[in-house]
Amino acid sequence: MKSPARPYFNNSQKSVFPYLFGVVFLLALVDSWRRVGVDLPLLFERQGRENLFKFATGMFPPEHSAQFLSLMLRPSLETIQISVVGTLIAIAIGFPFGILATRNFSVGGILNEADTSGAPARYALRLSIYFASRGLLSLFRAIPEFVWAFMFVRAVGLGPFPGVLAIGIAYGGMLGKVYSEIFEAVNPRPLEALQSTGANKLQIFFYGWLPQVLPNFVSYTLYRWECAVRASAVLGLVGAGGLGQQIEISMRMFNFNEVLTILIILFAMVAAVDILSSKVRAVL
């Protein structure tokens, strides 16, 4: 019997699971350690120590000449611009596909009961549209934005444009999925009430569905925009414009003081965007 007084120290139930888990954990640890080639002395050996020292001392003081700062202005703004347009494209992809990937909008539920009850062919068609859009969305988000950017840089050339496309597509997949989850969770009662007044599907969508989901939509989209700012700063590493490209260049040239400056700019920018979007979300 369990003694209710000491639930944490109950040894009466002997389970093999913790031991099994421990063994698997240890095996994974050992194997990973070997596979990754963890070489801690590398950090403290002469070479590693020298590199570490070079890096740490090279960072200070951060580069702050007017020339460099004005040179950084354009990529910083570009980072913001990439994130904004990328998020817009993501909305343009995520919204329609998110709607199609919502089960109770496009396939079942009260909206479609009357349509599909006696028509298996129509039901099958809708189901296939539903699955196709779900599949497309998960394809979009399964490939990381970094890989998208890498491909688009090759397809449309260097510059901010491939970054925009990469963020638009990868985030379109994520937004679409979250949008459809928000859609699925709506309260069906207002929809039923609208339907009973004879509203058509479009009207139900605009007057029953959208008002319920819009605040969630906006706040999640803003959150994604914050992520997009970080992402667009990093995408530059594969040549897709923005600050990342400068980080890569400075890193390659071993100008660590420039790296530090760029990181400070990045930090300030991300913080500003965070504050802005949390202000907007507080209003909602």
Place this chain on the structure above:
Amino acid sequence: MIDETSGDKSVAMPWPGHEPRGGAALANWLITAGVLALFVWSYYGSDIRLDELFSREGGGQILFYIRKLFPPDLSAATLQQALRGAVETFAISFLGTLLAFAIGLSIVFFASRNLMYSGLLYEMEPSEWWRRAFRMVPYLTAKSLLNILRTIPEIVWALIFVFIVGLGPFPGTLALGFHTGGVLGKLFGEVLDDVDYQPIESLQSTGASRLQILFYGIAPQVLPQFISYTLYRWEVNIRVAAVLGFVGAGGLGQRIQIAISLFLELSAYLRRKAI
């Protein structure tokens, strides 16, 4: 319309959505205009060339890309390589997350206000300013350390560690550990701030020391949540580890990069030949 100045809403409650707006309308227009201006500015700044994307050449290139994706290469050698890359990615994410857990756990207790200088644990302490300042030092240090760890993206950490220890999965692991350590530190800190005070108070009333309170009152409450956050970040890190290879930090990413680069070289060569 109801009289806004009287403030008496019980007389005529406006319909929801029809509340009198007053000066807010102008502000809304200004915000809308600002947002639209942001969109337009961003559109022109980010060098969008949609016509090029959908032009004959751009579209053809994308189609060529897609055609080349099929059929997927299922030869034994490729699969074996991909498997090796996948296992390596797993190993990087596993060790990286463990390192992050260690980093987050060792810093977070110093970065918690409730544990370091204020709140229940310090109520009884004489509030001399130097005592408080002395306690603030480790707090602020830990807090800013976590911020630094978190602000620098994984990829940049990876670049840094590739410089320090050379190419391979090891710098990727370190990069993941450092960035995620900062993230976990922040998440853990939020858990620590939400801890239930009743067990702590009852421990304190029995005369337990602060260390004892930490181990018997706080740790049992927060550890399960720490672990669940760590598992969640592990999930995220598996994705990230797959990408870190792009800057030379091992895993699947490196193989993807090699494959795409080789393919593009080849396709460029073929196109040059065709022309």
